[in-house]
Amino acid sequence: MNDRYNGKETWEEWRKEWALEDRYNFKTIEKKWQAIWDKEQAYKVEIDKNKEKFYALVEFPYPSGAGLHVGHPRSYTALDVISRKKRMQGFNVLYPMGFDAFGLPAENYAIKTGVHPAVSTKENIANFTRQLKSLGFSFDWDRCISTCDPEYYKWTQWMFIKFFEKGLAYKDKIAINWCPSCKVGLANEEVVNGHCERCGAEVVRKNKEQWMIAITKYADRLIDDLNDLDFIERVKSQQVNWIGRSEGAELDFELTDKDGNALDGKKMTVFTTRPDTTFGVTYMVLAPEHEFVQAYMSRFENPQEVQDYVEATAKKSDLQRNMSDDKTGVELKGVKAKNPYTGDLIPVFISDYVLTGYGTGAVMGMPGHDQRDYDFAKKFGLPIISILEGVDISEKAGEGDAPHINSGFLNGLKNDEAMKAAIAYAVEHGFGKSKVNFKLRDWVFSRQRYWGEPIPMVYCEHCGWQPIPESELPLTLPEVPDYHPNDEGESPLSKAGDWLWTKCPKCGAKARRETDTMPNWAGSSWYFLRYCDPHNSEAFASKEALDYWMNVDWYNGGMEHTTLHLLYSRFWHKFLHDCGLVPTKEPYNRRTSHGMILAENGEKMSKSRGNVINPDDIVAAYGADTFRLYEMFIGPFEQVAMWSDESLMGVYRFVNKIYGLFKKVADIEPTKDDLRAMHKCILEVTERVDQLKLNTAVSSLMTYVNYLSGLEKVSAELYLNLLKMLSPFTPHLAEEMWARMGKDTLIVAESWPVGDKTLAEDNVVTMAVQICGKLRGTIDVAKGMPQAEIEKLALSLDNVKRQLDGKEIRKIIVVPNKIVNIVA
């Protein structure tokens, strides 16, 4: 009995049976081959040093209760196509799948229903796995991981301790974004337009002790190392943008009373990207939260006014702060700042357009050449000076690279030189230095949540924060009576009785465990490493496995993850590299991003709109192969695409056509034309898959199938090669027809056909004949025809003669095999 022969002993016996079918029965065919791949472990992969490795990675999904979305298979199929082709080309391909299984939805569901998140997550993972398997992806399921598995998060915790040991993880009381509805602190990245990304409630500021990770220490490298990577441009630019490096200088302004007497020797440092414009500075502004304001309140002449403004600002959310076009502020009366370049005394203000978290929280106002300062100066009647020659500042702040004026020793210098000279002067006189600032802040790593990795730290009265010993890892999630945060906003883990209290690993005194959990970015920051060696209990992955498999050769994922996940995981990887734990400084060689799939009317698919397409329904109605092929054909991979049932039908027809073509297959020699069509197709498909032009790779296949359909009989050689090329796209159908052709191997293990350029070329080419660049006719020309003959042929065309009538030919340009252009 043989599975591939549908239970018959021999191919001949099976053949008698299928002769009765004339429709493509995808339901039985797809199930059949999925079972055979499973049984024969067709996609299991091990280290094989004799073969070149290829590591293809797709972002692992969060196993939501809604199941797979049609967007997931777009990414998974694309890299499945690439993986399958690479495998056929002799590469040792690692293409793994897993689950990013910690997260809010499971916890919210638990709060609502009381079902433990581990239980619902497990069910969801089972459902996802079923769906993924129904699509025939060539994942090595033996390597499947889940971030909520203690065997996995043991290592996430272990790595956190490494961050702590290296001084990169620290606790700090900071104003965090606080969602009053979720009772949870949010990273800046989780705040969308001032609202909680999850629940939509307006985010407020709240001071809390949080674990932080010092990602800013890697800011420079996270930008600079992008240069060597093959990431698409918009991904790179978004990373650079997010990190937001700006180069400038810090300058100290001495503070005085209103008569110019030094104020306790106090200096105020500002950050500026334009130290060369300092001669145009007419005032200074501090963030309302600046520590100076409270410390020197009693020295101001208008403390009540100042305090009122500070309080009004505190009530504003970031959103309100951003939205106000109008500049507001209050002068700190009785205080002046001394411009270190000119010695001028300038007024000092507080205003909410200056942010406390960026730079020094203080800026010098140079209204002539900065629009925000210009607006502020207009509002408060402050002088506006131009220090750039010929730049108009009557309507708005002036820009441009021009010789400086009104600028003392900088006069006549242009921007760059003036900048250098200004900094050199500041350094020489000890009031400034060059400085690089970043928008990127350290990573807020605490969540007041249950369903995440426990942070493996304990607090001891005597010894402070201590990591738990490695032998106690994993620190598993305790059971809790309910999943609500407590009223102080502490995580549900604070309700975990016995678990909460332990001994200090250092002095043995009673100590309390950290009750916050890690953000869901934690587990996804290093999962690609675990895939290399997923069952290792001694290490997160062996050195041998990492040396062999890393880097990820090709990583595909959604644009929504190009700032956060990509940045975090690159940072995390770099840190491990610095610790000597991974061999490479960057994890991903190539990053691509698939476009979203929208509903037919161009709207986003969402439950509330009721326009969600369930992959299960498509697979049931048309089969996985049609579904896969359609998603590849839908449009350029990196662009958004609109779902269309009608286009899907077209692909379904095509798949049936391939099935139907089998009846024409005969044991005959291919003709020259046949071979030309075949080699052309091979060359095109091979190249287009490598370039991720999957939609046009599919059209090449369609063109070839159209050609074959027009033949009386199809040579077996042609059909077999067609099946090989189809197998990455429609693996089930390809296996089935391969078996029907009498093959007892798996097509997935066959070799990829090699195209021959010479055989793909026609020996007669059609050349365009143009007059002054306008098409006037075509000529069929044998390859290698001498230029003079081509010209003669072109000139003999009736339409050409007519067009040239009475005109003098000045020049004839012949581009071999392409075009003849007659200039008259």
Next chain:
RNA sequence: GCGAGCGUGGUGAAAUUGGUAGACACGCCAGACUUAGGAUCUGGUGCCGCAAGGUUUGAGAGUUCGAGUCUCUCCGCUCGCACCA
């Protein structure tokens, strides 16, 4: 405002990177076989025109023998960041 990208038929889109614009597919039209099925097959299909022919890649200019492709100006759209000094 800053950064990235895009603009081609009724629709989704191709174009070997400067060389016959519209491949492939959807839709539509006509026909065939059938006789209600979201079946299959054949032919046609950018626009104007009966035709010869003309004309066409958001608008305009430029470079070139030749521009969808390169350069400049303008218009429009999408995404990301956004009072980041």
